[in-house]
Amino acid sequence: MGYRTPPGALSPRAALPQAGARSGRDAGPRAPPTEPGARRRKCSPAAVRRAGSSWPAGGHLARLAAAPAPWCAAPGGPRRPELGLGAAGEHAEGRAERAPRACAQPPCLWWRKPSSRRSQAFLQMCNLPIKVVCRANAEYMSPSGKVPFIHVGNQVVSELGPIVQFVKAKGHSLSDGLDEVQKAEMKAYMELVNNMLLTAELYLQWCDEATVGEITHARYGSPYPWPLNHILAYQKQWEVKRKMKAIGWGNKTLDQVLEDVDQCCQALSQRLGTQPYFFNKQPTELDALVFGHLYTILTTQLTNDELSEKVKNYSNLLAFCRRIEQHYFEDRGKGSSSIRSS
Amino acid sequence: MGTVHARSLEPLPANGPDFGALGEEAEFVEVEPEAKQEILENKDVVVQHVHFDGLGRTKDDIIICEIGDVFKAKNLIEVMRKSHEAREKLLRLGIFRQVDVLIDTCQGDDALPNGLDVTFEVTELRRLTGSYNTMVGNNEGSMVLGLKLPNLLGRAEKVTFQFSYGTKETSYGLSFFKPQPGNFERNFSVNLYKVTGQFPWSSLRETDRGVSAEYSFPIWKTSHTVKWEGVWRELGCLSRTASFAVRKESGHSLKSSLSHAMVIDSRNSSILPRRGALLKVNQELAGYTGGDVSFIKEDFELQLNKQLVFDSVFSTSLWGGVLVPIGDKPSSIADRFYLGGPTSVRGFSMHSVGPQSEGDYLGGEAYWAGGLHLYTPLPFRPGQGGFGELFRTHFFLNAGNLCNLNYGEGPKAHIRKLAECIRWSYGAGIVLRLGNIARLELNYCVPMGVQKGDRDEFQMWFLLEGRSVLCT
Numbered sequence: 001m002g003y004r005t006p007p008g009a010l011s012p013r014a015a016l017p018q019a020g021a022r023s024g025r026d027a028g029p030r031a032p033p034t035e036p037g038a039r040r041r042k043c044s045p046a047a048v049r050r051a052g053s054s055w056p057a058g059g060h061l062a063r064l065a066a067a068p069a070p071w072c073a074a075p076g077g078p079r080r081p082e083l084g085l086g087a088a089g090e091h092a093e094g095r096a097e098r099a100p101r102a103c104a105q106p107p108c109l110w111w112r113k114p115s116s117r118r119s120q121a122f123l124q125m126c127n128l129p130i131k132v133v134c135r136a137n138a139e140y141m142s143p144s145g146k147v148p149f150i151h152v153g154n155q156v157v158s159e160l161g162p163i164v165q166f167v168k169a170k171g172h173s174l175s176d177g178l179d180e181v182q183k184a185e186m187k188a189y190m191e192l193v194n195n196m197l198l199t200a201e202l203y204l205q206w207c208d209e210a211t212v213g214e215i216t217h218a219r220y221g222s223p224y225p226w227p228l229n230h231i232l233a234y235q236k237q238w239e240v241k242r243k244m245k246a247i248g249w250g251n252k253t254l255d256q257v258l259e260d261v262d263q264c265c266q267a268l269s270q271r272l273g274t275q276p277y278f279f280n281k282q283p284t285e286l287d288a289l290v291f292g293h294l295y296t297i298l299t300t301q302l303t304n305d306e307l308s309e310k311v312k313n314y315s316n317l318l319a320f321c322r323r324i325e326q327h328y329f330e331d332r333g334k335g336s337s338s339i340r341s342s
Numbered sequence: 343m344g345t346v347h348a349r350s351l352e353p354l355p356a357n358g359p360d361f362g363a364l365g366e367e368a369e370f371v372e373v374e375p376e377a378k379q380e381i382l383e384n385k386d387v388v389v390q391h392v393h394f395d396g397l398g399r400t401k402d403d404i405i406i407c408e409i410g411d412v413f414k415a416k417n418l419i420e421v422m423r424k425s426h427e428a429r430e431k432l433l434r435l436g437i438f439r440q441v442d443v444l445i446d447t448c449q450g451d452d453a454l455p456n457g458l459d460v461t462f463e464v465t466e467l468r469r470l471t472g473s474y475n476t477m478v479g480n481n482e483g484s485m486v487l488g489l490k491l492p493n494l495l496g497r498a499e500k501v502t503f504q505f506s507y508g509t510k511e512t513s514y515g516l517s518f519f520k521p522q523p524g525n526f527e528r529n530f531s532v533n534l535y536k537v538t539g540q541f542p543w544s545s546l547r548e549t550d551r552g553v554s555a556e557y558s559f560p561i562w563k564t565s566h567t568v569k570w571e572g573v574w575r576e577l578g579c580l581s582r583t584a585s586f587a588v589r590k591e592s593g594h595s596l597k598s599s600l601s602h603a604m605v606i607d608s609r610n611s612s613i614l615p616r617r618g619a620l621l622k623v624n625q626e627l628a629g630y631t632g633g634d635v636s637f638i639k640e641d642f643e644l645q646l647n648k649q650l651v652f653d654s655v656f657s658t659s660l661w662g663g664v665l666v667p668i669g670d671k672p673s674s675i676a677d678r679f680y681l682g683g684p685t686s687v688r689g690f691s692m693h694s695v696g697p698q699s700e701g702d703y704l705g706g707e708a709y710w711a712g713g714l715h716l717y718t719p720l721p722f723r724p725g726q727g728g729f730g731e732l733f734r735t736h737f738f739l740n741a742g743n744l745c746n747l748n749y750g751e752g753p754k755a756h757i758r759k760l761a762e763c764i765r766w767s768y769g770a771g772i773v774l775r776l777g778n779i780a781r782l783e784l785n786y787c788v789p790m791g792v793q794k795g796d797r798d799e800f801q802m803w804f805l806l807e808g809r810s811v812l813c814t
Contacts, residue, residue, distance in 0.1 A: 137593030143582055151586060154700075225634045228574060228596045 116148045118292025119160050123150075124328045125283045126172045136223040164285055174284045182279060186286045189271065189278070193286075196264035197293040199249060200257050200307070206240040208254055210303045254306075262310045269314040276323065283324070290317075291324045389413050389421060390448045390457040396464040400437060401496035407524025408432055412460055421445060425460055432464065434526055436500060437493035440465040467492045477506075484508030497523055511538035527560045543693045543797075545584035545702045546591075548676055549576040564606045570631065572598045575676055585700035591675045597635040599628035609647060613781050614717065614734060614773065616655050620645040628677075629668055636668040637677060654718040661686070662710040666747065678705030681744040681765075682796070686711045688740050689767030689789030694797035696744035710760060711742030717773065734773045736783065741766035741791075765791045 116132070123130045130150070135141065142149040142158040149158030150166075157166045167173070175183060205216050220236060221229025244250045249257075268290060277283045278290070294317055298308050311317060392409055408431040415421040425443045432441050441464050448457030473488040484506050491501040500519040506512065515535035522528040536551045552573035559566055575595050579588060602625055609618030622643040629636025641663030648656050667673040680693035680703065687695065696706045717734040724730045745759045771785030 135590075137590075140578065140593040141589045143579075154586075156586070156589065224594065225596050225632060228594060228634075231574070232594060 116292075117295050118289045119148050119150070119163055121291050121324060121328060122160065122164065122174070122285055122288035123167070125174055125288055126167060128167070128172060160285075160289065174282070174288075175279075177282060178279060178284065186279065186284055189268070189286050190289055192264060192267065193289055193293060196260055197297070199244075199247065200261045200264075201293070201296070202240055203244060203249060203252070203257050204254075204302065204307060206237050207244060207249075208303075212237060214303055215301075258306055258310055261307060262313075265311055265314050265317060269317050272316050272320060274316065276320075287320075287324065291321055294321050295325065385417055385456070387416070387418055387421060387456045387458050388454055389415055389460055390452075390454060391459045393459060393461040394464060395461060396466065398466050399469075399496045400466060400493060400498075404435070404497050404523040405432070408435070409462070410524075418445075418458075421458060421460065429462070431526070432462070435493075435498045435521070437467060437498050438464045439467050482508050482510045484511075498526075510540065513537045527565070528558065530557050531555070540580060541693070542580060543680075543691065543703045544675065544705070545580045545588050546675060547578045547580045549578075550574070551576075563608075564604050567603045567605075569601045569603075570599070571601065572596070572632070575674075577674075577676060585702045587699035587704060588675065588702045595635050595674060595676075596633040597628050597677075598631045598633035599626050599635075600631060601626035609645075611778060613778055614655075614775050615645075615647045615657070616649050617647050619647065634671075635674060635677065636671065637665055637673060638668060639663065639665045639677065641679070652718065654716060657715040657717065658713070659715075660710070660712045661742075663708070664747070665707040667707075673707055675704055678707055679709045679744065680705045681709050681711060681742050684783065684785075686740070687742040687765055687767060688738065688769060688785060689787040690765060690792075691797040695742070695765055695793075696796070697746055698795045706744035707747040708756060708760060709742065709744040711740070713738055713740045715739075720772075732775045734775070735770070736773045736785070737770045738785070739766070739768045763791070763793050765789070765793065765796060767791075 120130065120132065138147045138149070139145060141156075143156055144158045144162075146159050148163075149156055150163055152166075155166070157163050164173075175186060178186065204211055206212060217230075217233045217237075221233045223229075224232060241250070272278055275281075277287045279286070294311055297311050298318075298321065302308075389412055392412055394405060397405070409428040412421070412424045412428050415424045422445065425445065429441045429443055432438055441462060444461040444463060446459045446461065448454060448459045469491060471490045471492070473486075473490075475486045475488075477484050477486055485508070486504065486506045488505075489503040493499065494501055498521050501517070502519075503514070503516045505514045513536055515533060515537070517531060517533040517535075519529060519531040522530075532553070532555045534553050536549070538547070538549045540547050550573050552571060554569055554571035556567055556569035558568075573596070575597060577592050577595075579592060604621075604623045606621045607618070609615035609620055620643065624639075624641050626637075626639040628639075641661070643659070643661045645657065645659040650656055663679050665673055665677060665679065680696075681687060682690035682695035683692035693705075694703050696709075697704045716737040718737075719726075720730060720733050720735055725733075741764055743760045743764050745756070747756055767787050767789040769785050769787035771783055771787075774782040776782060
């Protein structure tokens with residue numbers, strides 16, 4: 001397919017310079033998020049560097065930047081899912097299907113990171129090799145208009161839910177070990193996270209005037225020339241505001257939104273307790289989803305830090321994020337570069 | 343020709359012997375035959391006044407420029423000819439519904455003995471005219487509303503607005519046109535438009551919102567147009583089964599380009615010409631005035647017609663073009679050339695020749711196409727002199743090729759690529775001429791040289807001047 005991922009690119013720190021360098025070249029036309037075409041976001045190096053971040057706990061993680069969604073592509077065939085942490089499961093070399101490939105995602109735009117992070121986390125938890133590709137028009141390329149999406153052989157599947165279904169149909173699933181009650185519970189929590197955290201992120205990006213003016217507009221329009229950058233940014237803002245009104249968030253203030261986020265985090269924190277993952281020893285789709293959202297909230301710089309402060313109040317959530325990041329992104333990045341670079 | 347009234351020139355001194363006879367024939371519209379012609383030509387006349395009746399909002403200066411020649415006429419025949427030409431020029435401005443010419447002797451105190459007055463009686467067009475059409479075609483029905491404001495500020499400016507509301511797509515366009523007073527061929531126009539198109543051969547949907555400004559001027563026998571255009575293009579997939587190569591092209595882009603076109607047209611008609619030639623050369627440079635699309639594009643069209651014995655016409659045509667992207671970015675699918683279909687290489691599906699991916703045609707960066715046509719009257723000439731004259735039998739041979747440019751191989755390699763694997767076809771059919779705007783063709787065509795991936799059609803085609811309606 002021609003997309004390349006430098007070894008270790010999935011580690012956010014390593015991804016920073018490469019993704020930044022590549023973004024200038026690969027910036028294709030951007031697709032409007034609203035169109036059912038595919039969209040990509042170009043990552044602009046400037047925006048990437050601006051988004052610094054800091055893990056609250058542990059100074060050595062302080063330089064986790066808002067890495068642009070690297071190119072997502074999975075060369076090679078999918079292996080059997082290895083639930084568990086790095087256990088050497090069987091390798092399904094015999095499988096004829098091709099691996100998921102281009103998972104395009106807007107890189108430096110931080111509100112897109114949750115969607116890439118959670119899918120990436122999920123696919124890595126399934127031990128499926130993926131290659132991550134950044135394109136400016138990823139949104140427009142996607143059949144549903146949402147990023148990320150994966151390109152497997154002839155098929156294009158977008159958004160985490162359908163990706164999970166697709167991967168499950170191919171025989172990989174993280175929640176096979178759960179019973180019916182737990183599965184229902186997992187679904188409920190996933191809905192909670194989607195309704196609360198996702199909407200809060202959108203609100204903060206597009207409905208909070210300070211953030212919009214300083215950060216969002218510039219980033220969203222960065223791949224495009226004048227006057228297209230302004231037109232598309234305003235168009236996107238208008239759409240998001242309309243969506244907010246439709247779901248009843250139109251009149252909420254920032255404090256109310258932060259309050260909702262706090263409550264959501266509290267529920268998650270209580271569920272997590274002292275366990276390593278939400279359903280004890282094994283990561284599930286819920287873990288990938290929560291990790292994606294919390295990681296983004298914690299690592300993206302905004303005009304005010306209240307959102308990340310809310311999350312930082314819950315130390316077990318912080319530890320959870322750190323644990324997943326360490327295990328699935330850093331260690332994998334170092335160890336399996338030979339598989340990825342193809 | 344309009345109405346020319348000539349009255350007797352009684353106040354003139356009776357120099358000519360036939361003067362009295364002329365007075366009796368004053369009511370006739372046509373000029374007298376040869377017997378009187380030399381007399382009229384011998385008569386020196388001077389056009390003293392030119393009057394205009396019926397002017398409302400039209401300003402004087404553009405009228406004066408158009409009728410300036412009338413004053414230079416030296417005899418009556420010339421007066422009539424120049425008045426006729428002035429009438430044609432006034433009608434060409436597009437601001438009058440009707441123009442009548444009245445030539446009369448000069449009355450009044452300052453009247454010369456051989457003085458003439460020419461009066462133009464004009465009826466201006468209304469300030470606002472509208473039109474409403476419905477259109478059905480290409481699996482879509484649409485309602486088209488048009489508004490025209492002719493002669494907006496009195497100097498033949500024209501504003502037109504067209505709005506098309508269809509079952510699938512909506513488009514609109516607003517345009518402002520202004521000719522230079524006295525020189526109608528030099529004109530300037532500004533357009534604003536939004537156009538949507540669906541291209542099923544590429545599974546692509548394109549929405550263009552743009553603004554363009556153009557200036558046309560003639561140089562000797564050629565007509566030139568210089569244009570700047572800024573377009574916001576939005577590409578999307580037409581269906582979920584679009585190939586990934588087309589998916590990758592989805593998104594927004596902005597093209598800002600300068601183009602120049604030159605046209606020399608000496609044909610006697612644009613539909614089924616009998617003689618003459620056409621040469622169109624067009625070049626476009628995009629990217630240096632903004633936008634994120636950068637290329638240089640050249641294309642040309644050449645057509646030669648020659649009349650042969652037995653009322654037949656032999657016609658050859660040649661098209662070609664090349665698109666060179668500037669910079670690192672590859673060319674966009676919306677800028678590339680397409681080949682195939684009833685207007686280029688008959689026998690192949692519309693735009694279905696050349697590079698393709700999973701059934702979607704991606705277009706190419708260089709192409710050429712040519713055709714040899716022979717038009718003859720219908721065999722046995724049914725309806726000769728009447729309806730049968732609208733039909734022609736048509737024998738044709740079309741060929742063409744399309745490829746991409748992968749620079750690094752050099753131009754020789756590209757020419758070689760264009761010369762191998764040529765697609766061509768031959769066939770015969772009947773052509774019906776519809777007024778001066780369209781032609782209807784019914785052809786039987788045999789495609790040859792079909793390459794892997796092309797879609798050829800062994801069928802009958804109805805072609806309507808640029809639009810084709812497939813008939814199996």
